[in-house]
Amino acid sequence: MRASRFDATVLTLGFAFLYIPIVILVIYSFNASRLVTVWGGFSLNWYRTMWSNQGLMDAAWVTARVGVISATLGTVLGTLAALALVRFSRFPGRMLFSGMIYAPLVMPEVITGLSMLLLFVALNIDRGFWTVIIAHTTFTMCYVAIVVQSRLLTFDRSLEEAALDLGCPPVKTFFKITLPLIMPAVIAGWMLAFTLSLDDLVIASFNTGPGATTLPIKIYSQVRLGVTPEINAICTILIGLVTIGVIIASIGTKRAEMRRIRDEHVAARGTT
Amino acid sequence: MAKSLGPVKRKFSPWTDPAAVPFIRFENITKRFGDFTAVDNLTLDIYEREFFSLLGPSGCGKTTLMRMLAGFEEPTEGRILLQGKDISGVPPYRRPTNMMFQSYALFPHMTVEKNVAFGLEQDNLPKGEISARVEEMLKLVKLEPFAKRKPNQLSGGQRQRVALARSLAKRPKVLLLDEPLGALDKKLREETQFELMDIQTNLGLTFLIVTHDQEEAMTVSDRIAVMDRGVIVQVATPAEIYEAPNSRYVADFIGDINILEGTVVSTESALGAPGAVRIDCDGIAVAVEQECQAVKGDKVAFAIRPEKVRISPDQPAETSVNAVYGEVWDIGYLGDFSVFLVKLADDRIVRAAQANVSRLVDRPITFGDMVWLTWPLDAGLVLTR
Helix, strand or coil: CCCCHHHHHHHHHHHHHHHHHHHHHHHHCCECCCCCCCCCCECCHHHHHHHHCHHHHHHHHHHHHHHHHHHHHHHHHHHHHHHHHHHCCCCCCHHHHHHHHHHHHHCCHHHHHHHHHHHHHHCCCCCCHHHHHHHHHHHHHHHHHHHHHHHHHCCCCHHHHHHHHCCCCHHHHHHHHHHHHHHHHHHHHHHHHHHHHHCCCHHHHHHCCCCCCCHHHHHHHHHHCCCCHHHHHHHHHHHHHHHHHHHHHHHHHHHHHHHHHHHHHHHHHHHC | CCCCCCCCCCCCCHHHCCCCCCCEEEEEEEEEECCEEEEEEEEEEECCCCEEEEECCCCCCHHHHHHHHHCCCCCCEEEEEECCEECCCCCHHHCCEEEECCCCCCCCCCCHHHHHHHHHHHCCCCHHHHHHHHHHHHHHCCCHHHCCCCHHHCCHHHHHHHHHHHHHCCCCCEEEEECCCCCCCHHHHHHHHHHHHHHHHHHCCEEEEEECCHHHHHHHCCEEEEEECCEEEEEECHHHHHHCCCCHHHHHHCCCCEEEEEEEEECCCCCCCCCEEEEEECCEEEEEECCCCCCCCCEEEEEECHHHCEEECCCCCCCCCCEEEEEEEEEEECCCEEEEEEEECCCCEEEEEEECCCCCCCCCCCCCCEEEEECCCCCCEEECC
16 A cells, blocks of 8 residues: 555654654764754764763763663562462452552653652652662553563463473472563563663652762753753763663564464464 | 284273272362352262263363362362362372363473473482483373474474373373363374373373263263263263263263154053053154153153164054154265155154165165154163153
């Protein structure tokens, strides 16, 4: 089917609207000029100065650690939540629980961030590295839960029953049978959680404290003092990382799905 | 390929021995799922080394019964005894039963070898013993060349064998088979049925099979329990089930049968045969040589298998009883048999089957012919239920 002229125009405009700002940002990160709006020739200068900017590098390191730790915690909790939701189909409060797991998806980040902040204040916890991690774990675990849940819904439970039947206790069955088979979804969930943590500004800025400035916070505060091409450089790297993360996550889910479909086809062939 | 045949099957009937102790006993088992009663106050004994079938349509509770023995479901009421011991509350991973799943449930991330070894590894057996046992099992199901393959690289029949090998590897006291051959094509299914019987006899195990395929149950079983809506209607050997079903339900479920509803006219031995029952089936006079509880005036059914009905264009000597006259309405040619659907004057259809013993392409009896159907006194039976 050929796209009509109208469709093509709409598509082009839409993509332009979405991506021109990002493309400009990336282009200007290679600008030799100090002025953000004037092209002064190609240069990798800003990537060099960015590298030697201790504040920026510290923030990047904090962000990486927050991302890895919170994504890992979020993946563990999210996977457990997904298991509970799919497996125990009739426990009291299931509707409430499943509603609550989705709530952070639609909840404004400001509210999530603020409520976490209020909790930490109420508990008299000093805000810093770990409070950011807790806040990020909370909001990423529901994304993981959704990704893992969709995999579990198509999981053949007789595989677990077979393992039990052959003498394997339930917990061991989970690690030997269930987990290896849902691993692609778990990894995809981790990637998603990591990416979300990486680019979160709002929740982090509510819950951070001294010495735990994440990269998005650092960038935001620097921009208020004036945009330097250095910021463009670090943003370009961030965009690259996020893009890679999203691509890997989607390839992961896609391949798992394709493998499942292929298995089903082979199975169907095998039965005829 | 020359096949080594196992020992000749001997007559095996522990259920007729009052001193025999059942290996498995379902005692007043009831299982409810919410409002739905899947199994209703069911009692059943299964003996050691028996090949026992649970047969019934889907939803009759046969799978639930098996899953309760495996430990995946707990009975709502009643108890299950295995070798005299109550196994209620014992989790599936501690029960001496193994199950072959309908979907085979092979672990897709493990090779054939690993799948078969899985159960043995759970018992922490020494490595050498495990690999020896795996090899033995793969040999038993003729899958040695496929040891290193993953399940998705196997055909349906091969997967079925892996599933069988895996469930046999631990030498369970009871092997449970849930519709084991459902996914195979007819020819392979028949072959596998005989292999299953060989394996069962050679290893001396107790097999409990769940199936909705009556031919399969007839072929493999020592005894069959026919189930309907959570209760057992009849437990008997395949021949008894076929020749002496105890109810319309069983008669109709197993094989092909003519059922004529009627009323008992007399139970005197008017024909000189002791215990003969005379029935009037809306104008068809039927006499059956059978002991039965029915008395005069009871509504009963007369049932007769099509292959026991004689079909002939010639009028028989005796037409007052066990004889009907009608028109050949349709013929089903099955190769070995032809089934004639004969329409009587009152539009009732009676089926008669005839073995095609000669290689005639044109049958002497054809569409539209007027024929006589007759049967001897002992060919049919009276069903009171």
